[in-house]
Amino acid sequence: MPPKGQEGDSSVGTESNSNSFFTVPAPIKRLFDKFPLTTYPASELPQRSQPNTANQLFVFTDTRGARHGRPSFNPQCLKWQAYLKFVGIDFDITASNNHASPTGALPFLLPALPTDTLNPIPSHKLQKWAIEQVHCEEEQQLNLRFEVYASLLDHRIRHAWLYMLYLDSENFDAVARRLYVEPATTNTIVRAALSHQLQQAARDELLKNSRYIDAADLEGDASGAFEALSTLLGEDEHFFSRPNPGLFDASVFAYTHLILDDTLGWKKNRLAQLLREHPNLVQHRDRLLKFF
Amino acid sequence: MVLQLHVWGPAFSLPSIDAQCLAAIAYCSEVLPKDSWELIASSDPSVSPTGELPALQNGSTWVSRFRNIVDYLRQYSEGAWNLDENLGEVELADSVAFSSFIESRGEPLLDLSLYVTSQNYYNNTSPAYGALLQWPNQWILPPKLHGAAKTRTEYLGLSSLDLAAMEEQRKRDHSAAVAAGKIPKNLIQSPRETVSKLLGRTAQHNQFRLEALTAEFFEPLEAMLARKSYLLPNHSGNPSSLDCVALGYLALALVPELNFPWLRDAMRAKAPLVTAYTERMRSRCFGDVDIKIEHAFQPVGGAEAEFSKLPWRAPGRVSVAAVGTTLLGTLADNTPFLREIRQNRRLKAVVQANGDFSPVQKSLLAQYADSSNKDMLVSVAAAVAGTAALVGYMVSVGLLSFSGGHAEEEQDDDVEIQPEVMHVDPGSAADFLGAL
Secondary structure (H helix, E strand, O other): OHHHHHHHHHHHHOOOOOOOOOOHHHHHHHHHHOOOOOOOOOOOOOOHOOOOOEEEEEEEEHHHHHOOOOOOOOOOHHHHHHHHHHOOOOOOOEEHHHHHHHOOOOOEEOOOOOOOOOEEEEHHHHHHHHHHHOOOOHHHOOOOOHHHHHHHHHHHHHHHHHHHHHHHHHHHHHHHHHHHHHOOOOOOHHHHHHHHHHHHHHHHHHHHHOOOOOOHHHHHHHHHHHHHHHHHHHOOOOOOOOOOOOHHHHHHHHHHHHOOHHOOOOOOOHHHHHOOOOOHHHHHHHHOOOOO | OOOOEEEOEEEEEEEOOOOOHHHHHHHHHHOOOHHHHEEEEEOOOOOOOOOOOOOOEEEEEOEHHHHHHHHHHHOOOOOOOOOOOOOOHHHHHHHHHHHHHHHHHHHHHHHHHHHHHHHHHHHHHHHHHHHOOOHHHHHHHHHHHHHHHHHHHHHHOOOOHHHHHHHHHHHHHHHHHHOOOOHHHOOOOOOOOOOHHHHHHOHHHHHHHHHHHHHHHHHHHHHHHOOOOOOOOOOOOOOOOOHHHHHHHHHHHHHHOOOOOOHHHHHHHHOOHHHHHHHHHHHHHHHHHHHHHHHHHOOOOHHHHHHHHEEEEEOOHHHHHHHHHHHHHHHOOOOOOOHHHHHHHHHHHHHHHHEEEEEHHHHHHHHHHHOOOOOOHHHHHHHHHHHHHHHHHHHOOOOOOOOOOHHHHHOOOOOOOOOOHHOOOHHHHHHHHHOO
């Protein structure tokens, strides 16, 4: 078929020697005349977000969790949820998913003030917004180790987490399927496709940095990372000896809480075993859980 | 038993073109007595059963990846070959955190500088690979590595450093103009863009972005190093394993002579102490001479060997069987579906070869590999069913017909005796498109 199309194109192109600079071949033109191309405006926010009385944070959670302000089950969402709580900003949480977000990723926040705005704040601008609201410190500037130790969470622990949640098939069936796939749809085929996509995405992410996935290596890295974080925390209440918990505490809590949370129904939880070897990290998580 | 360290070969006057390999070479040269190890620039990940370089071979035992090599050497020597033994608890924590920081931030920068920046890739990196690889790997591996580096740095949104992609876009535009028949072919010239021109004109935010990325990487290192001679404070006067990792990444940022040296410029401007430290570490671990390919492939004794601190040993000749396996492997890896089956199998094979896994873990990982194979077969079946349904639908609607005449036309396409068969009626193509 394709050769035919090309023949058609060129012959039409050369014989119509019209005065326009670029001539669309007739069959293509006819095709596109039937489908006017338009650019749609950015996706609208979900309808239920309209009554805009309080700050609303959109996260992965279930309806019961949203009503009681329980911690989200997604580490990225939980990090920002915890941070906003720690710096003392009031907000409601709303159950949502990636498709509802203007940037395609959760969390995002719909501020209450000014009232006429419909500009949501994506996660990478949340800290700036919070600093403007309550004038808290930008902690990255205070300690050079902030970014350095944050890389442990963003890489080593995250990779081990991806493996444990998505690629370990027992955990995937028990936890990820229940939390991410089943609320999305009741259609079995769509569920199967979604599960496959999730697992493939996790696999691709892990294969970016190595030629094969080695579970023992990932766990070893995570164990080293926990040890380093435990040493960094030492006997302090919060990281970097701060009087109040801040962004780094929120980032650590986002993973330690979910790893230690038995209500999620983990089938095999090697990371929790590794984490429990460091009692100060476990106590840190228990202290911060009181905010919720 | 002599330990053998297999690495990617030398380039840019460094002993290896890969940061992890450089780190492993630096570590071995610091910790191992000189006659107890050999350095082999095999430059082919398939020499090791783990499929990765750097790989340390001790008889039939293979260990790959920098951290595993460090652990293995410590265990093998019962604690004697260990650079980190004098570190306190806090320093150990810093060592882990800074290694992770250097790897996670340094790798994208090197990817951008050596692979994604087109000028550097085509003028420097690609020829360097050409010199150190043997046939047929020199045609197979560089594009693979190039592609992998592009995927790894996609999220940074700096693909405009990649001129090839923009060039393609421009070519498409030009050929559209040519097809319109308005501009004679020989008058259309594609002006070759340089990165600096491009940055200057269209994408100034790229410069800001690169500025921010390099600052994020170098500033903590500069602050950590301060006036010390090594990154971690210690009293033994020896570098630690963290210094070896740092050397691997920083040397590749500093030493290569590239066409567009934005990374080196940033390093010199933002981190003068780190730059001096990198030079110091480089001459300590790799010797004072610039390392050339010949050093690795035809190591000589005598005076020359004294200069080079590294115990090079020429890699074995590539056998016909190995070449055949590489070619077949590449073919299979490029066939859709086969690729994924092979990937899953790779995971399984490694697991079974590795004695460290408990039987339970082994069976679970094997299960995982099996189940993802099953997933894959399901998607193959779905794709086949989908195509069949589409073809069926097209036949039933009448877009496709399998009448005898058409079939003959298709078969006799390139038979020259019937030139009229080649003539395709433009009208029928239009009908086909119109019917859509």
